[in-house]
Amino acid sequence: MSKNEQAYLDLCEKVLDQGTTKEDRTGTGTHSIFGAQMRFDLQEGFPLLTTKKVNFNLIATELIWFIRGDTNIQYLLKNNNNIWNEWAFKRWVESDAYQGPDMTDFGNRSLTDQAFNEQYQAEMQSFKERIVSDDAFAKKYGELGPVYGKQWREWKTSTNETIDQLKDVIDQIKTNPDSRRHIVSAWNPEDVPKNMALPPCHALFQFYVADGKLSCQLYQRSADIFLGVPFNIASYALLTHLIAHECGLEVGEFVHTLGDAHIYSNHVDQIKEQLSRESLPLAKIELNPELKSVFDVELDDITLKDYQSHPAIKAPIAV
Template identity: 75%
Template sequence: MVKNEQAYLDLCQTILDQGQVKSDRTGTGTHSIFGAQMRFNLADGFPLLTTKRVNFRLIASELIWFIRGETNIQFLLKHNNNIWNEWAFKRWVESTDYQGPDMTDFGNRSLVDSSFREQYQQEMASFKERVLTDDGFAQQYGELGPVYGKQWRAWQTSQGETIDQLKDVIDSLKHNPDSRRHIISAWNPEDVPSNMALPPCHALFQFYVADGKLSCQLYQRSADVFLGVPFNIASYALLTHLVAHEVGLAVGEFIHTLGDAHIYQNHTEQITTQLSRTPFAQPQLQISGGAKSIFELEVSDLEIVNYQSHAAIKAPIAV
């Protein structure tokens, strides 16, 4: 069914038609609305967009990275996942240890200056190689600070204690499914101002059990609708499947609630192209880990089948 995807396409059109033009932290500029919601019935299929190709392996490896409590891009690079590179690279090139060419505003400059783009690509390739091969360098410059995995699995209290939010919620779902406290927060006000490479965009989520089905609602404070949101939809749909599998429930809905939902001004052409396409049927998720715990799953245990899509659409990332 294409109903799931239509919710996303309708949101894109609404932002284009009604969005306010706003400045933003990155200096790129956006079309933005405040407050939106999409609902995805996971029984209708896995909500991986079909109007542009979305790489499920990147989504799966990032989610497993979160679930394991990882915060260093070395794990991601070992799985050929580059989606967090720019934030770690920014920390490296702004450090006093970096002695290479000026990389100020590398994201935007690489789009308009071909000679700089080649220089940037060389520096990024060198950075990635060092993170993969030099554990000391990776520990210092591959580290993103207390981002999602840290908050999910090892939230630090003011008393110096550690809370494993994900484990606690899974235990609660098993023993008290009707609780209204199945909540995990990535937004830690103490860590946001200085320690995180990027403050959490998907800030809080809650599970809900009814009729033997597990549903999940995410509150996302800031939503890059073209590049980020397709990943967020698939990631939290996957998380809902994995937690449901862990606690012995069927899947219900994924409900995606957005605060600042925006399309960057340099993404409008890409969004328009995507909106001109007709969606295909939703694919299906297969979990082959058997009796494995959610905390033991590998990327190879997760597979999307019957995925038909239009071609990928590239766009610059705002850092």
Template identity: 70%
Template sequence: MSRNSFRENEVSVLETNEKAYLDMCRYILEHGAHKGDRTGTGTLSTFGYQMRFDLSKGFPLLTTKQVPFRLIKSELLWFLKGDTNIRYLLKHNNNIWNEWPFKQWVESDDYTGPDMTNFGLRSQQDDDFHEQYKEQMNRFKERILEDGTFADTYGDLGNVYGKQWRNWESSQGHTIDQIKQVIHDIKTSPDSRRLIVSAWNPEDITPDRAALPPCHILFQFYVVNGKLSCQLYQRSGDVFLGIPFNIASYALLTHLIAEECGLEVGEFIHTIGDAHIYTNHIEQIKTQLSREMRPLPSLKIEKEGKSIFDVEIEDITLDGYDPHPRIKAPVAV
């Protein structure tokens, strides 16, 4: 292959993967509508956006900013275990779900520390408050790890993804393991149009049953020519912080399910309802868009003799991940 041909191929790979995400960012900056939101932060929003990622052409982990793959791995394995308590995540130094159970604790009668009302916004605006917030959050995490009773009370997120994927409660009182079922169906009926896993249970989206109603609510698999593809429908997506995680997480899930079923990987298709950029992420997005894309990494899964449910974090690795530096941004809670 000539140098020019290699370069053309490399550009093609980038254009079919990371460019799809960057194009969405540009579109929302240019055409997004100003909308209020639950957190009080404000967003630029568009409705109904779709991206496609060819998983045979590199693993779609963004290179225009560093995305911590170890957090994506531990979160996905947490989902696949059917776990809903952040204790597992904290044991693996994963803090991405902390804010929601922390909010439940500081709003409870058991909390006796300083006022943490609107801690997400206040910690960005007030340095003294930010120090108080960090101190209370560290105490909260320590108690989750050290006190099983406290973890059971305040560390559990309720009927979120792990519960719905692995232990869906039917109206007849039975439980359904949707992940095991869809693996069985892919193996036995690969042409089925019902290869679906749903996280959206209308009974379980109230605050007393789930800390956060599922954002990625339904995904469907599709088998053709020995390749497994996956399409996700996501009702709501934080474009700067959340969506890069979701892309990589569902790409990883597709790889894992394909391995389990003896298939190659095809595409990951990401369909988003409300795709939004928080107003306090706009400058970060612009910084990211100013950077050049780099070649995507490749994924390695060492699961010989293991089922998808036995895979450990160290069994999943990346080769060739060379991103631009991380870009910090606050989480809207």
């Protein structure tokens, strides 16, 4: 059994057994603990969960989207990545320009009302097609505001200058690897209350170089354990691989520190099903040896090898 995956499964069990029942912004309700940490040895293998199938292409294309500083879902949809659709769709259906059927609370209503779900699916499909085909529509309604990519690559200062945090950190790793300032923050207090479709859950990450290896620690303020955290683990592990590759380093650890770690009340059965399964050997990551810069990465530069898993487990997303 993989020690890496067991760290995640142990967290699931702990939150189920010890979590406090809490209300939340989405109205769904959670089982929650505050303060948890998982460690993943990236030398052991790539920490993509095996107790349920996780779509690696979604993780890789989202990370490339972040790295490019993009904040519009058009790129994602063109790569068949639908994981940010609901937040952009919510902005569209709440706008004055939207004239379709009432989509209030579409996330929950679509689960319990079949007639509404059919309407919702039709409206969402129409929305996606317009985002892909109509650049002007996409520019207005596919935009999520200054979310992760914007903060990573173009943090706006009080003097209207910008800071490319990710580029600066990579330069620091190359020139001053022992620095304790290899930090990128997505949490911008000015943008959080008014501009972002979703305030950043994975808020800050830091790199650490020792013994020729690059490690990364992420602080995640809010952690959806069943749907979100498996993606976050793999995404930051992949980012560590990419930056280590550019900097001529091996990979070390990914350390995942969680603030509010929660299981949504409508994910409990799915978590229990996952916990009933045995983990399988971990996959490996191979990167194109010709890739010189993180900022040039394409999906074809990343290969996931020997991934095996149990079947996927579906669950509703809380918006």
